[in-house]
Amino acid sequence: MKVHAFKVDRRSDSAELESVLTQVEGEGNLRHRIRTINSMELRAESIERRDGIWLMDFVRIRTSAGPGRVSRDSEVEGFEFDVEGGFGEETAALYDPETGYILTQYNHHGVRAGIISQYLSCYDEASVNVFTFRPKLDLDVERRLARQSLTKKFAFTIDATKMTAQDRARGVSLSEALNFGANMGADKLKIEVSVGSGQDRSLSDRAGSVITDLVNMFGENVDAVKKLEVSGKEDHDSSIEVLDLLGHRLCVQFNDLSTGPDLRLPREQRWSALERARNGWQSLLTI
Known part of the structure; x- marks a missing residue:
């Protein structure tokens, strides 16, 4: 259990x-x-x-x-x-x-x-x-995510066939992307958002709210979000660390x-x- x-x-x-x-x-x-x-x-x-x-x-x-009942001899x-x-x-x-x-x-x-x-x-x-x-999230990944002052990239995959109406209502931008995918007959959306290699370049604070929304969506509907990875670094001298947020609940x-x-x-x-x-x-x- x-x-x-x-x-x-x-x-x-x-x-x-x-x-x-x-x-x-x-x-x-x-x-x-x-x-x-x-x-x-x-x-x-x-x-x-x-x-x-x-x-x-x-x-x-x-x-x-549903299932039936069975024994070894019947x-x-x-x-x-x-x-x-x-x-x-x-x-x-x-x-x-x-x-x-x-x-x-x-x-x-x-x-x-x-x-x-x-x-x-x-x-x-x-x-x-x-x-x-x-x-x-587990404490270790929460701390590592909080230390990432420079968010360089986040990538996620959504299974549109598993989403509910409540899931689709999460944010105008995400809804527009889902509608675009639906109009094209797509079942899954794979989205990657990143910035260039400049040392101090980082995604805006808006990225944090989108990531939070996706984590919450996964918590409410585990079948809808198939991937959520965040790549970032503590400062411009650090190496980039990739965090798998779905694997660290x-x-x-x-x-x-x-x-x-x-x-x-x-x-x-x-x-x-x-x-x-x-x-x-x-x-x-x-x-």
């Missing part, structure tokens, strides 16, 4: 995330917790507050084609569902109000962090809340979890893994 960390940002006119979580917790009817995000039905299956942190388990309700056979039944893909999450970080389980077929942020943003249908989860993997007789990872084990990740990252997850 892999765990990633995200900093929670909220728009200034949004409610505190805790108030939304309290509202979700107070809704005892599971059907009433269901929201549809990007044509996906999901809900907070379980949510509770323990020792000041929030533990959650989100479920994607999947009624599309042929594969299907599952039987009632008329509203389907597969449930589980994703655990932990929110620490003190630091403002949320930790999420990575489940390729489950609910991604970006979808969780949209679910919590739209949960209270009487309010307009906007929560954004910003991926936390803060992440920990636990290999000691055991599946139950139904071949699912029990919720308490997944929550425990999130708590272990939080404890191990205490010095990194600061306000």
Whole structure:
């Protein structure tokens, strides 16, 4: 089980995330917790507050084609569902109000962090809340990136077929590039921005915001951004260093979890893994 960390940002006119979580917790009817995000039905299956942190388990309700069950001595056979039944893909999450970080389980077929942020943003249908989860990079690459006072080049690849409408709305320039690619029938955009070899030449401060937007897009939609590399140097006497930002998200993997007789990872084990990740990252997850 892999765990990633995200900093929670909220728009200034949004409610505190805790108030939304309290509202979700107070809704005892599971059907009433269901929201549809990007044509996906999901809900907070379980949510509770323990020792000041929030533990959650989100479920994607999947009624599309799925696997069967099989044994070594029998042929594969299907599952039987009632008329509203389907597969449930589980994703655990932990929110620490003190630091403002949320930790999420990575489940390729489950609910991604970006979808969780949209679910919590739209949960209270009487309010307009906007929560954004910003991926936390590992400390080493954050320091190296901060030391790059001269940004010489950044290159990224976007898979336009995997992007959502929200992804496409990120910045006029990027939207124009995507529209140009779409009009040409392109599925992927590979963009490289660089300056010449002059010692003190550097990309403008605008490059930093574009890089941040791309890192955030990757955090919310891991399939959309395929590459993001930044090349820079500390000063004009230093050598150029290339940083792979997609490969340096803060992440920990636990290999000691055991599946139950139904071949699912029990919720308490997944929550425990999130708590272990939080404890191990205490010095990194600061306000």
